[in-house]
Amino acid sequence: MAAEPAISAAGGTARALAATRRTLSLIWSSRRGRIGLSILVVFTLAALLSPVLAPEDPTRDFGSEILAPPSSDHLLGTDGNGADVLSGVLIGARVSMAVGFAAAIISGVIGAFVGVVSGYYGGWIDRTLTAIDDWFLVIPFLPFAIVVATALGRVADDWPGGRVTLLIIVIGMLSWAGTSRLVRSQVLSLKERQFVERAKALGASPGWIVRKHILPNVMPLVFANTVLIVSATILAESTLAFVGLGDPLRPSWGTMLEKANDSGAVATGAWWFFLPPGIGIVLVVLGFTLVGYAIEEIVNPRLRERRG
Amino acid sequence: MSWRHVGSRALVALGTLAFVLVFNFFLFRAVGDPKKDLIRSRLTPAAKEALLKERGLDRDKLTQFRIYLSQTLRGDLGTSFTSRKPVLDEVLGALPNTLMLVGVATLLSAFIGGWMGVIAASRRGSAWDTALTQGSLVFWSMPFFFIAIIFIWIFAVKLGAFPTGLKSTPGGPTSGFAYYRDVFEHALLPVTTLTISLLAQYTVVMRATVSDVMNEDYITTGRAIGLPARLVMRRHAVPNALLPFVTLFALNIGFVLSGAFVIESVFSWPGIGDLGIEAIGNKDYPVLQGTFLVASAAVIVANFATDLVYGLLDPRVRTA
Numbered sequence: 001m002a003a004e005p006a007i008s009a010a011g012g013t014a015r016a017l018a019a020t021r022r023t024l025s026l027i028w029s030s031r032r033g034r035i036g037l038s039i040l041v042v043f044t045l046a047a048l049l050s051p052v053l054a055p056e057d058p059t060r061d062f063g064s065e066i067l068a069p070p071s072s073d074h075l076l077g078t079d080g081n082g083a084d085v086l087s088g089v090l091i092g093a094r095v096s097m098a099v100g101f102a103a104a105i106i107s108g109v110i111g112a113f114v115g116v117v118s119g120y121y122g123g124w125i126d127r128t129l130t131a132i133d134d135w136f137l138v139i140p141f142l143p144f145a146i147v148v149a150t151a152l153g154r155v156a157d158d159w160p161g162g163r164v165t166l167l168i169i170v171i172g173m174l175s176w177a178g179t180s181r182l183v184r185s186q187v188l189s190l191k192e193r194q195f196v197e198r199a200k201a202l203g204a205s206p207g208w209i210v211r212k213h214i215l216p217n218v219m220p221l222v223f224a225n226t227v228l229i230v231s232a233t234i235l236a237e238s239t240l241a242f243v244g245l246g247d248p249l250r251p252s253w254g255t256m257l258e259k260a261n262d263s264g265a266v267a268t269g270a271w272w273f274f275l276p277p278g279i280g281i282v283l284v285v286l287g288f289t290l291v292g293y294a295i296e297e298i299v300n301p302r303l304r305e306r307r308g
Numbered sequence: 309m310s311w312r313h314v315g316s317r318a319l320v321a322l323g324t325l326a327f328v329l330v331f332n333f334f335l336f337r338a339v340g341d342p343k344k345d346l347i348r349s350r351l352t353p354a355a356k357e358a359l360l361k362e363r364g365l366d367r368d369k370l371t372q373f374r375i376y377l378s379q380t381l382r383g384d385l386g387t388s389f390t391s392r393k394p395v396l397d398e399v400l401g402a403l404p405n406t407l408m409l410v411g412v413a414t415l416l417s418a419f420i421g422g423w424m425g426v427i428a429a430s431r432r433g434s435a436w437d438t439a440l441t442q443g444s445l446v447f448w449s450m451p452f453f454f455i456a457i458i459f460i461w462i463f464a465v466k467l468g469a470f471p472t473g474l475k476s477t478p479g480g481p482t483s484g485f486a487y488y489r490d491v492f493e494h495a496l497l498p499v500t501t502l503t504i505s506l507l508a509q510y511t512v513v514m515r516a517t518v519s520d521v522m523n524e525d526y527i528t529t530g531r532a533i534g535l536p537a538r539l540v541m542r543r544h545a546v547p548n549a550l551l552p553f554v555t556l557f558a559l560n561i562g563f564v565l566s567g568a569f570v571i572e573s574v575f576s577w578p579g580i581g582d583l584g585i586e587a588i589g590n591k592d593y594p595v596l597q598g599t600f601l602v603a604s605a606a607v608i609v610a611n612f613a614t615d616l617v618y619g620l621l622d623p624r625v626r627t628a
Contacts, residue, residue, distance in 0.1 A: 135324055138611050142566030143584065143603040147596055150588050151335045231449065238451050239570055243585045257454065261574065266457050267472060269465050278454040285449035 027294045036290025043284050047093040054087035059249060061087075067263070067270045077272035079256070080263025088256050089276045095252035097284065099168050100234035106172025107233070108179060108226035115183025116218065120191060120210060129180075136177035142239060145170050149245045163247035171236045179225050186218055220299040228292030231285040238281050253277035313619055321612040328604045332597050333376050337369060385601065386594035390587075395598035399580055403602065405475060406579030409495070410568045413502035414560075421507040422553060425514025430541055432519065441515065444508035452505045452567045456574040459501050470497050473576035498575040505567055506560070513556050517549040524548075554621060558614035562607045569603075 027033035046053065063074075063082035070077045076085040118129035148170050149163075156166035190196060190213070199209050240246065241254025248255070260266065260274035351359070360366045364375060379386070385395035428440040447455075464472040471477065475494050481487045521527065522545055530540040569581030576582060584599035586592075 131320075134320075135327070138324075138562055138607060140562035140565045140603050140607045142569050143600045146569075146584065146588065147332070147335060147600045150591075150593075150596060235449075235451055239453065239566075242451070242453050243570065243573060244588050254451075257451075257457065261453075261457065266461050267465060269461065271461065274457055274461075278451075278457065281451055281454065282446070282449045286446065289445065289449060 023295070023298070026298045027291060030294045030297065032290045033294030036287045036292075036294065039283050039287035040291060043093055043097065043280070043287065046090055047097050050090035050094045054084075054090040056084040056087045058083045058085075058088035058091055059251060067265060067268065067273065069270075070272050076276050077270070079273050080259055080265060085256075085273055085276060088251065089253070089280055092251055092253040092256050092277055093280060093284075095164060095247075095250050096234055096237060096254065096281065099164060099171070099237040099252065100230045100284075100288075102168045103171035103175065103233040103237070104226050104230040106168065107176040107229050108222055110172070111176035111179025111225075112183055112218065112222045113180075114176065115180035116187055116210060116214060118180065119184040119187025120206065120214060126184075130184075133177050133180055136174065137181075139174075141174055141236065145174055145236065145240055146243065146245065149240060153245070162249060163245070164250050164252075167237055167240055167245065167247075171233050171240070175229060175233060175236070179222065179229065182225055183218055183222060186221055187214055190214055190217055220295075224292060224295040224299045227288055227295055231288040231292065234281065234285055234288070253281050314616065317612055317615045321608050324608050325605060328601065328608075329377070329380060332601055333373055336593055336597060337365075337372060337376075380601070385598040388587075388595045389592045390590045390595075395594045398583060398595060399598045399602050402578055402580045402583045405577060406565075406568055406572065406581060409498055409502060409572065409577060409579060410564055412495075412499050413506060413568075414557075414564055416499070416503045417506035418510055418553075418557060420503070421510025422514045424507070425511040425516075426518055426541065426546060428511065428515040429518035429522065429545075430537070437515075440511060444511045447504060448508040448512075450505070451570075452501070453570040453574050455505055456498070456501045456571050459497055460574070463497060470494075473574075475578050494577075498571050498577050501575075502564075502567055502571050505571075506564060509556065509560070510553070513552055514549065517552045518545055521545045521549045551618075551621065554614070554618060558611060558618070561610040561614075565603055565607060 024037070027037055058079070061083055063078055063084075065078050066082045067080060068074065068078045068082075074084050074086065076089065079085050079088060114129055114133065118126045118133075149166060152166055152170075153163060156163050159165045161168075196209060196213050199213060204212075237246075237252060238254030238257070241252050242258045242261075244258060246252055246255035246258065251259075254277075256277040257274055260270070260277075263273075265273040357366075364372060367375075383396055385399065387393070388395055388398055391398065424440050428437045431437050460472050464470045471494050473494075476482075476487065476490045477494075480490050527540060527544055530544055531537065565581075568579065569584065571577070572579040572581035573585040580599045580602060584596055584603075587595040587599070
């Protein structure tokens with residue numbers, strides 16, 4: 001008896017592993033997916049291993065050489081404080097990607113929830129949620145995010161994770177509108193499908209139908225969309241950090257670019273300070289976009305010929 | 309287009325504006341606490357007391373809200389903490405610079421980007437198509453400010469061809485042809501940066517919709533009766549692909565404004581973005597609130613206008 005849950009849990013893990021392997025091999029089968037996945041694997045490893053890989057602590061180890069070009073001591077030179085740029089890029093990968101991931105997950109969860117509720121229940125609930133959704137689609141993201149992050153900055157300093165947590169919440173809360181719209185239209189078409197009608201006729205409760213019939217059919221779409229959203233959230237984090245709303249204790253790539261711009265690295269042509277974090281952002285965003293497209297093509301085969 | 313359509317859109321716009329107004333107050337006065345910021349700063353108790361009184365923070369929240377509403381509706385956005393000038397003057401002074409940057413870049417990027425999309429779609433699978441599609445993807449992945457940094461580095465610092473920032477040379481000419489030339493030279497890099505940042509999505513959307521339209525029967529018919537490919541493209545494919553393009557144009561206004569914000573900051577271009585981002589560092593809340601209010605109002609008005617244009621363009625919307 002006691003062994004049973006363990007066995008079924010192991011079976012579940014095995015099934016999940018098999019599904020993951022199947023998805024990965026499907027992504028790998030397209031050229032775009034292959035490029036994207038390779039980029040992401042490299043950067044994820046770098047981010048995860050950054051505490052080990054980074055030669056120095058970029059927030060503390062300030063050398064005497066300021067804006068020194070690449071050398072054997074500092075492979076990517078030093079920044080405006082004399083800290084090692086390579087270490088900064090590695091640690092920055094961790095912060096940038098963590099914020100991007102977490103914010104995208106928040107946005108995916110809210111988007112899926114709002115989309116399912118609004119599509120499935122219809123009526124005034126749908127109208128209200130769609131109006132809110134419309135609003136979130138048109139507000140100018142950056143001014144909005146800036147005022148929220150500024151107004152709450154002091155409060156967030158006492159939170160675990162500090163301003164990084166604040167950025168995650170702000171970005172996540174502001175980027176779900178597209179997802180919910182997508183999910184809503186999918187739910188609207190699912191609702192008319194026979195298997196849902198049949199379940200309804202047999203007396204299934206709305207909760208049961210949503211759990212058993214709607215969600216399993218919506219989740220792949222949400223997943224594909226969330227991967228695409230990560231590229232947008234990483235860009236958003238870099239922008240907010242660049243305008244000075246990052247966490248100085250947890251510097252991301254955007255924070256590095258802000259420091260590069262402020263310390264005159266651009267004006268003096270200290271490319272080793274601003275190119276690496278910038279290229280990091282571009283590659284990771286590109287990676288998520290490519291993988292997102294690849295997953296979207298698997299989920300929605302009709303797209304295959306259109307994008308081809 | 310029915311008056312009902314206009315009325316309902318106007319109502320939505322007004323409602324959104326009202327929400328922004330209320331949100332702007334509560335975010336700073338209720339959730340964030342300007343009093344605490346003051347108390348933490350190093351001022352004598354008497355000076356703090358005076359500042360609190362001057363900024364109206366000594367009254368209860370409801371009275372503050374009433375005063376805020378009536379002042380804002382009369383166009384009084386408060387006084388800047390740093391420059392001590394009325395916020396409205398500062399914002400209105402900066403607005404034309406932003407509108408110029410945004411306006412020129414939006415038009416350029418829509419035309420060039422749309423045109424590139426048409427080229428890509430009419431030569432599907434060619435080297436041009438591949439180059440344009442892949443290029444768009446890479447530019448789409450670049451933060452606006454990073455493109456700005458690269459441009460300053462290459463064109464202003466290394467080549468010395470353009471100034472690195474500001475709108476005109478300090479102490480330079482202030483009127484006549486020499487002045488406009490000076491402003492033009494200063495504007496060239498920021499406008500180019502914003503244009504390039506926005507190009508990609510127009511290319512991608514135009515390529516996708518023109519490709520879709522090209523599969524329609526009437527295009528095949530046009531080609532079959534012997535009309536030249538260019539003519540079919542210009543007369544039949546492109547006009548029918550314009551609607552999603554207009555939608556993107558509308559949805560983009562907020563996005564463009566966000567882009568202009570950072571680009572202005574990198575180039576020290578004296579627009580509302582530069583004003584707002586400076587205010588973050590200075591904790592100049594009235595200026596920050598003012599720029600947010602004006603930016604939101606601009607987007608809301610622009611969206612309302614696009615809704616109306618859309619209604620004129622698409623017969624299906626008129627009745628809906």
